[in-house]
Amino acid sequence: MVNKIAVIGAGLMGAGIAYVSAWNGFNVTVVDIKQEFIDAGMERIRTDVMTGIDKGKISMTDAEGLMSRLNATVNVEEAVKDADLVIEAIFENMDVKKEVFAKVDAAAPAHCILATNTSSLSIDELAGSTKRPDKFIGMHYFSPVPAMKLLELVIGDKTSEETIAAAESVGKTQNKKTVIAKNSPGFIVNRLLMPVMREALLMLERGEATKEEIDLAMTSVGKAPAGPFTLGDFVGLDITFNAMSTLYREIGDCFKPPETLKNLVDAGNIGMKSKKGFYSYGAEEDEPEPPKGADPQWIVERLNIPGVREAMILVDDGVANVEDINMAMKLGASWPMGPFEMLDQLGVDKVRDFIKKLHEDLGDCYSVPKYLG
Numbered sequence: 001m002v003n004k005i006a007v008i009g010a011g012l013m014g015a016g017i018a019y020v021s022a023w024n025g026f027n028v029t030v031v032d033i034k035q036e037f038i039d040a041g042m043e044r045i046r047t048d049v050m051t052g053i054d055k056g057k058i059s060m061t062d063a064e065g066l067m068s069r070l071n072a073t074v075n076v077e078e079a080v081k082d083a084d085l086v087i088e089a090i091f092e093n094m095d096v097k098k099e100v101f102a103k104v105d106a107a108a109p110a111h112c113i114l115a116t117n118t119s120s121l122s123i124d125e126l127a128g129s130t131k132r133p134d135k136f137i138g139m140h141y142f143s144p145v146p147a148m149k150l151l152e153l154v155i156g157d158k159t160s161e162e163t164i165a166a167a168e169s170v171g172k173t174q175n176k177k178t179v180i181a182k183n184s185p186g187f188i189v190n191r192l193l194m195p196v197m198r199e200a201l202l203m204l205e206r207g208e209a210t211k212e213e214i215d216l217a218m219t220s221v222g223k224a225p226a227g228p229f230t231l232g233d234f235v236g237l238d239i240t241f242n243a244m245s246t247l248y249r250e251i252g253d254c255f256k257p258p259e260t261l262k263n264l265v266d267a268g269n270i271g272m273k274s275k276k277g278f279y280s281y282g283a284e285e286d287e288p289e290p291p292k293g294a295d296p297q298w299i300v301e302r303l304n305i306p307g308v309r310e311a312m313i314l315v316d317d318g319v320a321n322v323e324d325i326n327m328a329m330k331l332g333a334s335w336p337m338g339p340f341e342m343l344d345q346l347g348v349d350k351v352r353d354f355i356k357k358l359h360e361d362l363g364d365c366y367s368v369p370k371y372l373g
C-alpha cells in the first residue's frame with residue numbers, strides 16, 4: 001500500500017506529479033539538486049493550487065491539506081528513506097538517471113517501488129542500475145500533469161505483477177486512466193504520433209499539399225484539435241525531433257526525421273517558444289504558400305493510416321492491447337478516436353488495400369501488418 005511518495009526532480013513534470021499526488025492524499029517529498037530549483041518547483045505547485053481555487057475546484061481547507069502533505073529537500077537519501085514509491089522526473093539522460101537510481105536503491109526501504117517518468121529511455125536498462133528490477137516500472141505522465149488524464153505504465157522484463165498493481169492503484173488514486181505498454185521505443189503515444197508527423201512532413205516535402213492545407217484537413221475532416229504542424233510548434237520541434245530520433249535510433253530508417261524538421265531545429269526555430277517553427281508567432285506574419293489543391297479526405301487518410309498501421313504493429317508485437325492503445329491516443333494525444341476505431345470506421349478491407357498500395361509504391365516501411373491477415 002503506497003502512502004508516501006518521493007518525487008525526484010522539481011521541474012515541469014516533477015512539480016506536476018507532486019501536485020496530483022498531494023492533492024489526492026499521498027504524503028509527498030520533492031527532491032532537487034539545489035534549493036532554488038525546489039523553490040521554483042514549489043512555486044509551480046502553488047500556482048496550480050491557486051488555479052484550482054480560482055476555478056472553484058479546490059477549497060481553502062483542501063489547499064491547506066494539500067500543502068501540509070508536501071515536503072521538499074535537497075537530500076535524496078533523506079527523501080527516500082521511508083518512501084513506498086519513488087517517482088523520478090529528472091533530465092532525460094541515461095547516465096544521470098542510472099546514477100540517481102543506484103543512490104535511491106541503496107537508501108530506499110526494501111518494499112519501495114522505483115518508477116521513472118522517462119519519455120524515451122529503456123526501462124530495462126534503468127532497472128539494471130538497481131538491485132530490485134522486479135520493483136521497477138515506468139510511470140509516464142503527460143504534460144501538463146494536473147490536466148492530462150493519461151498515465152502510461154511501462155513494464156520491463158522483470159517488473160512483477162505486484163509492482164504493476166501498485167502503480168495502477170496509485171494512478172487511479174491520482175485520478176489518471178492507466179494503460180499498459182511493454183518496454184519498447186516510444187511506448188504507445190509517441191510511437192503512434194511520430195508516423196503521422198513524419199508523413200505530414202514528407203507530404204510537405206513532396207509538394208503534395210501545403211502545411212496550411214494539411215493542418216486544415218486534419219482539423220476539419222479529421223476532427224483533430226490541431227493539425228500536425230500547429231501541434232509540433234506547440235509541443236516544441238526540439239521535443240518532436242528528439243522523440244523521432246529515438247525511434248530512428250532504436251527501430252530504424254522508417255522513423256528517420258525528415259530534413260525539414262532537422263533544419264528547423266538546427267536553426268533554433270523550435271516552435272512557439274522560439275516564436276518561429278513551421279509558422280511564425282509574434283510580429284512577423286507568415287505568407288501562406290499557394291494551395292496545391294489536395295483532397296482533404298485523402299490527406300487525412302494518407303496521414304492517419306500509417307498511425308493505424310503502427311498501432312497494429314504494437315498489437316502484433318505484444319506491446320499493448322487494442323483497448324489501451326485506443327484510450328492512450330484519445331487521452332494522451334487528443335485523437336478524436338482511437339486508431340482501431342479509425343480502422344473500424346474506414347473498414348479493414350479499405351485500410352489493407354491502402355497499405356498494400358503504399359507498400360508497392362514506397363517499400364517496406366509500409367508493409368502490411370500481420371494484424372490484417
Ligand SMILES: NC(=O)c1ccc[n+]([C@@H]2O[C@H](COP(=O)([O-])OP(=O)(O)OC[C@H]3O[C@@H](n4cnc5c(N)ncnc54)[C@H](O)[C@@H]3O)[C@@H](O)[C@H]2O)c1
Pocket residue numbers: 008009010011012013014031032033034037088089090091092093096100117118119120140141142143
Ligand atoms: N516535459 C514533458 O512534456 C515531459 C512529458 C513526459 C515525460 N517527461 C520526462 O520527464 C522527465 C523530466 O522532464 P521535465 O520536462 O520535468 O524536465 P525539467 O528540466 O523541467 O526538470 C528536471 C528537474 O530535475 C532536476 N534534476 C536534475 N538532476 C537531478 C538529480 N540528480 N537529483 C534531483 N533532481 C535533479 C533539475 O534540477 C530540474 O529541476 C524527463 O525524463 C522527461 O523526458 C517530460
